[in-house]
Amino acid sequence: MDKLVDLRKNATIGEVLDHLKQTKRPRLTDRVAKREDEIATLGSVETADESNSLKRHRKLRNVAYSEIVALVEFINGFTPFATQHSVKGAEFENVLVILSGGWNQYNWPKYLELRHTGIIAAKDQGGYYRARNLFYVALSRPKKRLAILATQELNANAVASAVELFGEEHVIPLSPP
Structure with missing residues (x-):
């Protein structure tokens, strides 16, 4: 188990698979074992008539296993970034x-402008309230x-709203480069 923990941190996916094939603990899935058997039969060099899935499997063997760990952490929500x-x-x-x-549904400069002026045309109401609600969600998390960083230019009314x-x-204006 210590060897496997070390391989997870420092080795490639292929090296982890080789270790699992050798120890049989835990056992590889049938699908992965089949791909590994195909590679063993064909040799370490890719052939022209190999299936695309086998080519992908070969490439995957060269990826650092730590990338898989990072992917799982990201999928499970252990990332510093979120929408x-x-x-x-x-x-x-x-x-x-x-x-x-x-964003198709959110125009932040327009939302801030409308928030400041209070003049919200009927056609803008849906977008205004969507943006307002999402703005509240974002601002109430810390x-x-x-x-807050606005990456779009804000007009005077939008800046006044901020x-x-x-x-x-x-409110710190950033001058263009």
């Missing part, structure tokens, strides 16, 4: 909220510190 949608109900010591473009929310001393 605003995925943090509802959670709390964090420090939060960086990035208000960026490219226990200690909150930083000043209303956070105070003038906390």
Whole structure:
């Protein structure tokens, strides 16, 4: 078991598989064992007529096993990054909220502008309330510190909204490079 723990930290997926084949603890799944048998039969060099799945398996053997560990941790939520949608109900010591473009449903500069002016046309109401609700979710997650970075240019009304929310001393304009 100590050897396996060391291999998980420092070896490739192929080296871990080789160890598991040798010790038979734990036993490889039938599908993985079949691919390993095919590679053993064909040799270590890829052949032109191999299936794509076997080629992928060969390439996967060269990946650091620590990448698999990191992937599992990411999938299980052990990552320092999350979307605003995925943090509802959670709390964090420090939060960086990035208000960026490219969202179909959220226009952050427009939301901040409308928030400041209070003039929300009927056609903008759906987007305004969606953005407001998600903005609240993002801003209410930190226990200690909150930083917000807007990656889009904000007009005077949007900046005024940020000043209303956070105070003038906390709104820092970044000049273009």
